[in-house]
Amino acid sequence: MHRGVHWVFGLASLAAALTAVSRPVDLTDRFDLPPGFHIHRVAGAEITGGSYSLTFDGEGRLLVGDGNAVRRLGDKDGDGEFDSFEVIAQGLGSRGPQGLLVCDERLYAVGGDGVQLFDGYGSAAPLIHRGRLGQPFRTGGDHDAHTLLRGHDGWLYLMAGNGAGTKDRVHITEESSPCLFEREASVFRISPDGSKWECLAAGGRNPPSLGLNYLGDFFSFDSDMEWHVGLPWYRPVRLNHWAIGGDQGWQEVGAFPPYYPDSLPGILDVGRGSPTWGTFYEHVQFPEKYRDAFLVCDYRWKNQSNDKYATTGRLLAFFLQREGAGWKASMEVLAKPKPNARDASGKPIDFALVDCAIAPDGSVFLTDHNQGVWRIFYESLSNGGSLAVPRIVPDWPALPAIKPVILSELLTLPQPGSERTRLREEQLKSALGSKWQRELEAISTDPAKPLRRRLRAIQLISPQFANEGVEERKNNGSASSLIAQLASDRAWEIRSQAAWLCGISGRNAEVPKLLKLLDDSDAFVRRRAAEGLTRAHSSDAIPKLVEHLADTHGLIRHICMSALAHYPSGEWLDRALAQSAPQIQIRALAACSLRREPPPNSVVQTVVRSLSEAGTQGEREDQLGFLRLLTLFQPSIASNAQLTQAVNERLLADFPVNDRDVRWERIRIFGAYEFGPSFPKLLAALESEPDPVTQFHIAQSLAKLPSGWKLEEEARLLKWFLSTQTGWFSEFKSKGVEFPAFWQTVLTDFATHHAGALLHAASNIDLSSLLGSTLIQLIGSSTDGESALLDLYRHNSQPEARRKLLAALKQKPGPRVVEFLRQEELSRADGVAPVQRGDGELHSFILTDSSRGGSASRGAGVYERLQCHTCHGGAASLTRESRIFGPDLAGVTRRLTRAELADALIYPSRQVADRFKAMEVTLRDGTSFTGFITEQTSETVTLADRDQVHRIPRPQVEKIAPHSASLMPDRLLNSLTNEEIRGLLAYLEAIGASNVK
Numbered sequence: 001m002h003r004g005v006h007w008v009f010g011l012a013s014l015a016a017a018l019t020a021v022s023r024p025v026d027l028t029d030r031f032d033l034p035p036g037f038h039i040h041r042v043a044g045a046e047i048t049g050g051s052y053s054l055t056f057d058g059e060g061r062l063l064v065g066d067g068n069a070v071r072r073l074g075d076k077d078g079d080g081e082f083d084s085f086e087v088i089a090q091g092l093g094s095r096g097p098q099g100l101l102v103c104d105e106r107l108y109a110v111g112g113d114g115v116q117l118f119d120g121y122g123s124a125a126p127l128i129h130r131g132r133l134g135q136p137f138r139t140g141g142d143h144d145a146h147t148l149l150r151g152h153d154g155w156l157y158l159m160a161g162n163g164a165g166t167k168d169r170v171h172i173t174e175e176s177s178p179c180l181f182e183r184e185a186s187v188f189r190i191s192p193d194g195s196k197w198e199c200l201a202a203g204g205r206n207p208p209s210l211g212l213n214y215l216g217d218f219f220s221f222d223s224d225m226e227w228h229v230g231l232p233w234y235r236p237v238r239l240n241h242w243a244i245g246g247d248q249g250w251q252e253v254g255a256f257p258p259y260y261p262d263s264l265p266g267i268l269d270v271g272r273g274s275p276t277w278g279t280f281y282e283h284v285q286f287p288e289k290y291r292d293a294f295l296v297c298d299y300r301w302k303n304q305s306n307d308k309y310a311t312t313g314r315l316l317a318f319f320l321q322r323e324g325a326g327w328k329a330s331m332e333v334l335a336k337p338k339p340n341a342r343d344a345s346g347k348p349i350d351f352a353l354v355d356c357a358i359a360p361d362g363s364v365f366l367t368d369h370n371q372g373v374w375r376i377f378y379e380s381l382s383n384g385g386s387l388a389v390p391r392i393v394p395d396w397p398a399l400p401a402i403k404p405v406i407l408s409e410l411l412t413l414p415q416p417g418s419e420r421t422r423l424r425e426e427q428l429k430s431a432l433g434s435k436w437q438r439e440l441e442a443i444s445t446d447p448a449k450p451l452r453r454r455l456r457a458i459q460l461i462s463p464q465f466a467n468e469g470v471e472e473r474k475n476n477g478s479a480s481s482l483i484a485q486l487a488s489d490r491a492w493e494i495r496s497q498a499a500w501l502c503g504i505s506g507r508n509a510e511v512p513k514l515l516k517l518l519d520d521s522d523a524f525v526r527r528r529a530a531e532g533l534t535r536a537h538s539s540d541a542i543p544k545l546v547e548h549l550a551d552t553h554g555l556i557r558h559i560c561m562s563a564l565a566h567y568p569s570g571e572w573l574d575r576a577l578a579q580s581a582p583q584i585q586i587r588a589l590a591a592c593s594l595r596r597e598p599p600p601n602s603v604v605q606t607v608v609r610s611l612s613e614a615g616t617q618g619e620r621e622d623q624l625g626f627l628r629l630l631t632l633f634q635p636s637i638a639s640n641a642q643l644t645q646a647v648n649e650r651l652l653a654d655f656p657v658n659d660r661d662v663r664w665e666r667i668r669i670f671g672a673y674e675f676g677p678s679f680p681k682l683l684a685a686l687e688s689e690p691d692p693v694t695q696f697h698i699a700q701s702l703a704k705l706p707s708g709w710k711l712e713e714e715a716r717l718l719k720w721f722l723s724t725q726t727g728w729f730s731e732f733k734s735k736g737v738e739f740p741a742f743w744q745t746v747l748t749d750f751a752t753h754h755a756g757a758l759l760h761a762a763s764n765i766d767l768s769s770l771l772g773s774t775l776i777q778l779i780g781s782s783t784d785g786e787s788a789l790l791d792l793y794r795h796n797s798q799p800e801a802r803r804k805l806l807a808a809l810k811q812k813p814g815p816r817v818v819e820f821l822r823q824e825e826l827s828r829a830d831g832v833a834p835v836q837r838g839d840g841e842l843h844s845f846i847l848t849d850s851s852r853g854g855s856a857s858r859g860a861g862v863y864e865r866l867q868c869h870t871c872h873g874g875a876a877s878l879t880r881e882s883r884i885f886g887p888d889l890a891g892v893t894r895r896l897t898r899a900e901l902a903d904a905l906i907y908p909s910r911q912v913a914d915r916f917k918a919m920e921v922t923l924r925d926g927t928s929f930t931g932f933i934t935e936q937t938s939e940t941v942t943l944a945d946r947d948q949v950h951r952i953p954r955p956q957v958e959k960i961a962p963h964s965a966s967l968m969p970d971r972l973l974n975s976l977t978n979e980e981i982r983g984l985l986a987y988l989e990a991i992g993a994s995n996v997k
Contacts, residue, residue, distance in 0.1 A: 024081055026387060030341040030349060032333070036287070036379050038387065039335065041343065042365070043073060043082040044372040051367040053110070053147075053277065053355045055100040057121070058419040060360040060393035063088075063107075064367065065097040070109060073373075080389060082373070089118050089127055095140040098208065098277075099148035099158070102419045103192070108156065110145045113137070115158060117194060133194025135171050137164045146208040147277055150417060152216050153504050154463035156190040157200075159210035159220060162250065163962075166202070173197045176506050178245040178534035180565060180595060185250065187218060187242050198535075203247035203263070204240060205255070209278035211294045212417065213320065214455065215493060216500055217327070218242040221275035221296040221316070222266070226303075228254065230735035231742055232697040237273035238266030239294075239318055241327050243555060244503070244531035245562035247594075253933055259624045259661055261583075262590045262632075264558060268318070268329040274299040277355035281317075283414040285362025285390065286378050294318040295334065295364060297353035312337045313351035315366065315376070325527035325553040335376055358415050361390040396424060399431055406431050407439060410460070411453040425460065437461055444494075445485045451493060458486070458497045466504040479505070487513055492522040499525060503532030511538040518544050523553045530559035534566065542572045549588065550581040554621070561587040565594040573599060577607060582614040586625035593632050604629075604636040605643055616650050620659060627651075627665040634672060635938055648675040655681050664697065671701025676708025683713055686720060692728040696743070703749035718757045721750055725769045738932050740770055741944035745934040747774040748949040767792070767801035777948050780808040786817055803867060807947050836974045839906050845978065846902040846985070854982025856990040862980050863987050866972055901988075908968035919943065921952060922959045933960070 024040040031039050045051065049066025056062055062073045062082065068091060074084040092111025099110030107118040107127060114137040118127040137145040143163030151157050160166050162184040171182060177198040179186070185204030190197055200218070207220035220240050228234040233254030240248055241264075249256035249263030258265030278296030296316050303310040314336035318329045337349040352369040359365055363377035377390055400406050410428040413421045429436040443449050444457040465479060486498035499517045502510035514536060517529035530548065533541050541563070548560040564572060569592050576588035585607055592599050608629060615626025630637060630647065638644050651666050652675070667685070670678035679702065686698040702717065709717070724730065724743075732740060751758050751774045758765075758775060765775050779788045789812070793805040806824070809817050845851055896904065921943050922928045929952070931945035941952045941960065973981060 025344045039376045042373050042375045048372050053100045054357050057102040058423045068092045093140045098146050101148045111139050143206045147210040152459040153466035158188040161185050161206040171197050176535045201242040201246045205250040208276050211280045223275050227736040227738040230739050237270045239268040241267050245534035245559050260628050261625045274301045283362035300352045313353040325523035325555040360393045411456045465501050495525045496528040499528035499532045503535045508538045515544050527556050533563040546576045549584040561591045565591040582622040601636040604633045605640050623662050667701050671704040679708035700746050703746050741932040742934045744770050745949050751778045768798050776808050786812045843902050843906045854986035856986040859983030859987030862984045923956050924958045
């Protein structure tokens with residue numbers, strides 16, 4: 001990658017800019033940093049407040065998000081550390097704003113009910129709130145609307161997380177939108193006035209960051225779903241390239257594998273992490289290695305099993321390299337605290353990084369959540385061995401008077417996405433006079449000029465192609481002529497920019513140029529041309545798009561499929577299905593799915609029949625694409641029993657195949673189609689499989705099969721399921737929080753088809769295990785379930801088993817059960833009805849010193865009696881691990897203030913973290929269920945609560961929505977005495993200690 005960028009200042013001017021003006025407390029020895037890098041804190045929490053998003057304005061002043069406001073920081077004594085602030089915008093909701101951008105007279109902030117616009121930034125008067133741009137977003141949450149940046153074309157770009165309210169075409173206003181529908185995490189392109197919205201790409205999970213590199217491609221660091229660790233569909237934290245029109249494959253439950261034709265792979269899997277915000281480094285202070293690197297904050301990680309923070313934060317640097325039609329990447333940890341590091345005041349350094357921004361001098365500023373702002377700089381100069389701390393805002397040199405010098409500075413300014421650089425660009429363009437654009441066009445088309453200057457020239461003139469109000473220039477043909485020259489350039493980078501200009505112009509007249517570039521010898525150029533065709537539409541493009549569904553590069557095939565989906569399928573489906581290439585047929589049907597316009601069953605069945613041989617014996621990608629079609633169009637295929645039988649028999653004939661991904665998908669298909677003849681081979685695969693995650697996958701499909709076994713085979717499967725009561729499947733500390741819910745769904749499926757065998761083995765089942773929960777649910781649904789449950793309760797002394805049995809009995813409203821429950825509650829309360837106290841009284845009591853000094857051992861009994869351990873863990877007397885449906889409470893009295901603890905205990909629904917919001921399924925008859933959704937099909941929704949799995953027919957479902965209230969019951973503590981509350985608080989203080997007294 002060419003990085004021949006220099007700053008016009010030169011070394012002498014840069015030396016002056018780096019004059020030491022202060023001696024801040026250098027904490028470099030507390031961190032792991034590459035040689036030459038230094039770090040110090042430039043502002044504490046008293047100055048920055050919440051320390052969320054940050055940005056620099058045109059004068060180089062630092063803006064920081066603080067809860068519902070924006071603070072502009074000041075350095076009154078000029079010592080390089082901030083000592084004051086002023087609030088310049090308010091009313092932006094909680095925990096944010098999580099996106100800030102200053103552009104000309106405008107301040108954009110992501111908060112409140114969406115993207116807010118404030119006007120009058122350059123004046124001395126207070127900012128004027130002009131209101132929200134576009135439709136509402138959810139903001140402030142971990143998964144809501146996030147980063148906002150200005151693109152090369154002058155438009156705004158927004159990253160919205162999967163909790164922001166993205167679905168269908170809620171925010172999209174333009175027919176030219178590359179993605180027909182927004183879903184999960186999506187990237188939006190917004191006109192500067194906020195009137196036009198396109199969805200560029202979709203299908204991420206929750207990547208707060210959005211970075212734009214020097215060639216105009218978008219990247220983000222996407223989070224994993226840590227609650228899915230150990231599950232077959234777990235996807236690690238990864239770096240995404242957001243190709244225009246692409247889909248990253250995240251679903252509400254799990255993620256599509258990267259080999260699906262309608263899903264894109266990440267470009268680097270990282271493992272665990274907690275990504276937050278990031279930016280590309282395009283400055284010159286850091287060593288050459290870091291220029292064009294994507295710098296991203298990685299917040300403190302959550303343990304997947306108990307919601308406790310397991311690490312400090314870190315700053316990552318991703319180094320991108322072009323590969324084929326896209327990119328590959330490597331990663332380096334640029335900064336992280338050393339173990340047990342403390343700051344100058346002796347406080348532990350958590351380094352809980354949220355956002356980063358490049359300062360005018362080229363140093364990196366980082367917000368540390370609720371802890372202020374850090375600054376990392378590189379010591380490029382020293383004075384007698386002493387540290388030279390750069391000025392944050394160096395002075396610009398005087399405006400040059402000679403045109404070549406003006407152009408040189410204009411094309412080499414550092415950090416071109418910053419507002420300070422944009423303002424300098426305007427000064428330099430003004431100095432060039434009215435012909436500045438012609439000067440830049442001449443440079444962009446001159447192959448003798450340095451490549452990076454040519455690329456920067458194209459970026460500087462690109463707003464003219466993206467914005468309206470320049471129709472006269474477009475119509476005189478000069479714009480079209482420029483694109484034609486760029487499209488025939490020797491450099492692939494320049495030809496790719498020609499395709500980009502065609503795309504952002506949105507003019508269908510540019511389609512012929514895009515079609516020519518779609519046949520370019522370079523894959524990167526072809527991909528950019530395909531991206532342009534997601535926005536510029538003409539029926540003339542259909543033949544080429546169909547042809548390139550079989551391009552040699554998968555990324556291009558994917559984007560052409562997305563572009564084709566913009567046209568009614570009646571205009572292209574017959575043409576595509578008439579082609580012999582399996583990839584064309586597969587992706588044509590997938591494009592129908594993207595368009596949400598399924599073809600007739602007869603068409604699908606004909607294609608599946610013709611592809612059957614390629615789908616079992618052809619190229620690997622053809623096999624995987626065929627298997628994806630079997631899932632995408634299962635209802636259409638299953639309506640033809642003969643075809644379904646033939647296809648599954650063909651898949652089974654040579655099973656198991658050597659290719660892991662093909663084998664994995666066939667296992668999935670056998671279960672989804674409930675293909676009974678696969679039972680013996682799946683069972684043999686399960687028994688010989690050493691990897692427990694793959695065992696889970698095979699068992700999931702086996703459990704769905706309603707037939708196909710002999711008694712001896714059923715006994716072997718039962719033996720295997722009985723073995724999961726101990727070992728890997730019963731140990732949750734290394735698993736994600738939702739692992740038990742998904743595993744219990746598998747157990748429930750198994751019990752549905754093997755009830756007799758499971759009941760016969762009841763004496764071998766531990767009722768406190770997950771399999772025990774399944775057995776209790778099975779017994780409760782039987783004809784004589786009431787008597788059987790009562791009998792089990794009377795003869796079982798395990799506290800967890802008795803709790804489960806009581807919960808099952810409460811679902812049986814018969815007279816015997818009602819009387820039994822009444823007596824049981826009376827015996828628990830010693831025959832005395834509890835006195836209910838008011839919330840305010842309890843809240844006030846917890847805040848007083850009278851609530852301290854209780855007995856932790858007594859509190860342990862209260863903790864278990866209230867069944868807190870069933871959601872939070874931490875039981876003192878139970879040996880079996882609890883299922884975690886809420887945050888781990890170890891150390892909670894140290895993490896929260898007394899007031900916050902009182903709020904959490906007395907008003908649990910007042911603030912619920914996104915990761916602990918369950919889903920609520922409401923039925924048409926008004927019944928509702930709350931828990932984790934573990935499976936969704938066209939026919940059913942499966943939801944697991946603490947003790948049961950509910951499989952609900954789709955026609956009965958009225959609504960599925962996040963449950964706004966906490967899963968912790970209201971008024972849980974209101975019947976406790978003061979002494980019991982004292983004990984409970986003492987136990988919470990002691991959880992995690994070796995001895996509870």
